[in-house]
Amino acid sequence: MNSHFSQRSSPAEEEAIEVKAFVDLYNVSPAELRAEEHFECLPINRGCAISLPSAPAIGLNRVLGLNSVTDLEEAYEWMIGKTGHRFFQVNIDKVSAGTKDWILAKGLLEYGVGWAKLVYDGSSVNLSEPNSFRTRLVHVEEAMLFGSMVCKGFNFPSTLTRLWSAIVGKGGWSCFFALDGEYPVGTAAMYQSGTYAWLGGGTTLPEFRNRGVQKALIKSRVEHGLGNGVSTFAVETLEPVVGEPNISFDNLRKVGFRQAFHRKNFRL
Template sequence: MNPRFSERIFPTHEDAIEAAAFVSLHRLSPEHLRAEEDFGCLVINGGCAISLPSAPAIGLNRVLGLGSVEDLDKAYKWMRARAGNRFLQLNMDAVSDEVRNWIQTKGLPEHGPGWAKLTRSAPFSNLDAPVSVLARRVQGDESLLFGSMMCKGFNFPPSLAALWSTIVGKEGWSCFFALDDETPIGTGAMYVSGSYAWLGGGTTVPEFRNRGVQKALIQARTDCGIAQGVLTFAVETEVPSTDKPNISYDNLRKMGFQHAYDRKNFKL
């Protein structure tokens, strides 16, 4: 047994808040959408397995926040019975030898470059990252627009707009638009539980990219979170490389986020 693993609590706080956000997303989703889209979620010891077959993204078809073979077995069996994409995310620098052997025994191949987890702690110092785009909270009567923009940004079927619309105004959630004058051109969401917040749902209308929209949405959400007593913000994005730079990662670093660890994606 890896001694670092035996002393480590799974999931980490950074993974736990992310898992909690997706558990909440499933709980709040309309019953008809869960039935029609076969949207399922299994909660296991602070982590979860989530499956939305009609969504192409890894984020809604994965196992996260688990660190024991027993828990991974439960999630694996549940996911293997599901349709669509299926992935497992693990920080391989923190897992036990037993888990490494489990992955090899299952024959799970790595998929893509993996995800980087970044965090930022409050209070914030001043940053040399001026924000020129305005952002504001999404109003209740704009929930459908918010959901539709999210689907377009993530290339989801329009039928899933109700999934993202449902979190607007709900407990724990804060949703934002970035604006060009008064017209929404980008979206961002934040889920808060205790002193931790997860940032997600960041999209920008294609013709308005590279204008500071992401920075504006990061600033608006962190300001909102601090007002709610958040001490640590967590977010994830694709691991950058010299062959494939990641603008999202670079923007987060410019906004004061620090790299915490990487998670590899394994195909189930």
């Protein structure tokens, strides 16, 4: 881990900015979408439980940022009443023995390889290499296009286009397109709260993948954030597995992000 970052922050802050982003995603989402898609969110202290059954992604169906048994029990009781996929995410190396016992008592089974949490603190970024693609902020009138591209990229149902389009132009959010000429071929988003920012929403049209689109969007968000007072960026992606390609992880490392910890996924 970047030693400068380790002196300035803690995993709790790295998690907290991600929690804030997803709670805000819920807050800015249209009321009719929440009702139709059974989209719900329960903030608990610095963490939350979030449920969007029609979304296949773990990120929208999970318990995040909670460590105490009391908070976890509240989130668990809320979450088991939901449909769809349900997960609990935790940096198992940092939790108490009581939390580990709680996981065992609930019979929660580890799911997949888990996620890598990566951070960047502004001291080691590599922005000198020219981008292969031009990027720009998404205009408010392009919100539906942005939302539809995110849904296609993450294999979300088209009914969730309104979810991702809702963040365009909202306070704290910055949304980006990568362009081939003037044609959008990739998307990305950044949520800022104070001096922290969370990066997400990165997708690329299939025919433009593996050509530097996401690397350009990572750098653009970092540059934009630094210009707006961000000192610490956080993002997550699949934990690398030896012998298997992980382009997202590699792109983040090339720009200057460092892995802070490994977050395990448990199925509820």
